[in-house]
Amino acid sequence: MRVTTSVVGGAVAAVLLAGTIGIVRSTDSSAAACHDAAPTAGSGHPHHGRHHPGMRPRFVVGESCNRLELVHPSASTYVPDIAGASARDRSMARELLHGVNAFCRSTSAEALARTWWPGSTNPDNPTHLFNPEPRSRGLHPANPRAALVYDGELRGVMFTGMPLPPLGSIPRAHIHHGDEAVEMLHVYCYENLKDAFTPNRQIGVMADVKALRLGIRPAVMNLDPTGLRAVRATARAYAGPELAPVTPVGSVGAPGPDPVLQAMRTEIRRSLMLLTEDELRSLKVSMRSA
Numbered sequence: 633m634r635v636t637t638s639v640v641g642g643a644v645a646a647v648l649l650a651g652t653i654g655i656v657r658s659t660d661s662s663a664a665a666c667h668d669a670a671p672t673a674g675s676g677h678p679h680h681g682r683h684h685p686g687m688r689p690r691f692v693v694g695e696s697c698n699r700l701e702l703v704h705p706s707a708s709t710y711v712p713d714i715a716g717a718s719a720r721d722r723s724m725a726r727e728l729l730h731g732v733n734a735f736c737r738s739t740s741a742e743a744l745a746r747t748w749w750p751g752s753t754n755p756d757n758p759t760h761l762f763n764p765e766p767r768s769r770g771l772h773p774a775n776p777r778a779a780l781v782y783d784g785e786l787r788g789v790m791f792t793g794m795p796l797p798p799l800g801s802i803p804r805a806h807i808h809h810g811d812e813a814v815e816m817l818h819v820y821c822y823e824n825l826k827d828a829f830t831p832n833r834q835i836g837v838m839a840d841v842k843a844l845r846l847g848i849r850p851a852v853m854n855l856d857p858t859g860l861r862a863v864r865a866t867a868r869a870y871a872g873p874e875l876a877p878v879t880p881v882g883s884v885g886a887p888g889p890d891p892v893l894q895a896m897r898t899e900i901r902r903s904l905m906l907l908t909e910d911e912l913r914s915l916k917v918s919m920r921s922a
Contacts, residue, residue, distance in 0.1 A: 690702065691804075692807070692812075694795045694796075694805075694807075694815055695795050696793075696795040696796060696797060696798045696799075696815075697798055698795065698796060698798060698799050698805055698815065699804060699805075700804075700805050700806060700807045700815055701804055701805070701806040701807075701831065702806070702807065702809070703806065704806065704808075705806060705818050705831035705832055705833075706832055706833075706834070707832070708804070708806070708830075708831040708832040709832070709835070710804045710830065710831055710832075711826065711830050711835060711836070712725075712801075712802045712803075712804065712825070712826055712829045712830065713801075714802065714825050714826050717800070717801045717802050718800075718801070720800070721800035721801045721802050722802065722825070724799075724800045724802070725800060725802040725803060725825055725829060726825065728771065728773065728803070728819065729819065729822075729823075729825060729828050729829075731772075731773025731774065732773045732776075732788070732789055732819045732820075732821065732828070733821055733822075733823065734773065734774075735773050735774055735776065735789060736786055736787075736788070736789075736821035739779075739786065740785075740786055741761065741779065741781045741784060741785055741786040742784075744761050744779050744786070745761060747764060748761040748762055748763055748764060748778075748779065749761065749762040749764060750762075751778075758781060759780060759781055759782060760778045760779070760780060760781070760790065761778060761779040761781055762777065762778045763775065763776060763777055763778060763779075769791075769792050769793055769794070770791065770793055770796075770797070771791050771793070771796060771797050771799075771817075772791075773789065776789035776790060776791055777789075777790055777791055777792040778790040778792075780818060780820070782833075786821065787820055787821055787833075787837075788818055788819055788820035788821050788828075789818075789819055789821075790816055790817065790818050790819075791816070791817045791819070792814055792815065792816050792817075793814075793815050794813050794814055794815070795815045796815040796817060799817065802825065802829050803817055803819065803829050804817075804829070804831055805817040806818075806831065818831055820833065820836065820837050822836075822837050827839075840909055841908075841909050841912060844904075844909065844912040844913065844916060845904045845905075845912065847916065848900075848904060848912065848915065848916055848919065849901055849904065851916075851919055852897045852900050852901060852919075853897065855897075855919065855922055856922075857893060858922070859919070859922030860893060860896040860897065860900070860922075861896065862918065862922050863900055863915065863918055863919050863922055864896045864899055864900055866914070866915055866918045867899065867900050867903035867907070867915060868899075868903070870903070870906075870907050870911040870914075870915070871903045871906040871907060874906050875899065875902065875903050875906055876902075877899065878895040878896070878898045878899040878902070879895060880892045880894070880895040881894075881895070882894075903915075
């Protein structure tokens with residue numbers, strides 16, 4: 633599901649910021665929490681999680697008792713166990729996600745790009761837009777450290793802290809080698825707790841989209857000419873001008889696949905990379921009826 637966006641207003645931001653201060657205040661750290669995370673934690677420095685001798689640890693435990701992954705979110709394999717989390721941890725995660733989704737609904741990547749700074753990795757097409765507000769560090773959904781932008785749309789936020797406040801067992805922050813003092817947490821604009829807090833989008837928010845694409849691609853071969861034209865029309869309507877028409881290559885009646893039908897199949901397959909999850913599901917339904 634895609635969260636819709638509009639330009640954020642100052643009043644909305646003020647309300648969200650006031651409401652989310654309670655998130656930070658309500659998550660007091662305790663020695664017991666650190667002991668649950670790793671037996672050696674609690675001295676104010678990161679501690680390595682359990683691992684086999686000679687292997688790089690999967691995480692460290694920070695001074696706020698948070699488990700901190702040692703890999704970038706795109707390489708993470710962590711998927712939160714929502715059912716296994718405590719009621720308190722689920723409530724904390726829901727409150728944080730509620731604030732994140734409110735921010736995502738009330739602003740847009742286009743609006744943020746006018747005043748926020750693009751990340752240095754790819755400034756022409758940034759995945760991170762950084763908040764110029766110096767007080768943006770911490771766990772404030774109305775004032776995150778950075779916005780996460782994918783395909784030109786606001787898809788999540790990043791929080792940073794030195795350290796971050798205690799997060800509970802569901803969110804999993806990370807640190808970068810060489811900058812271990814800064815804890816970073818990605819939260820995605822999604823209603824589902826499990827997907828919103830899975831750092832790797834490919835196994836979280838994108839998992840259903842990938843499955844839909846993989847299911848639709850081979851099924852295109854089963855459509856007859858009438859069905860192909862109907863499904864292509866649906867794909868074009870969803871994708872808009874981003875989907876360029878495919879010109880048939882070859883002569884009708886020549887050996888091999890019909891070039892007209894083949895061009896329609898190619899166009900439908902290309903559209904799959906442009907459609908949202910809801911649009912892909914609708915396209916799949918139209919294929920069944922065709």
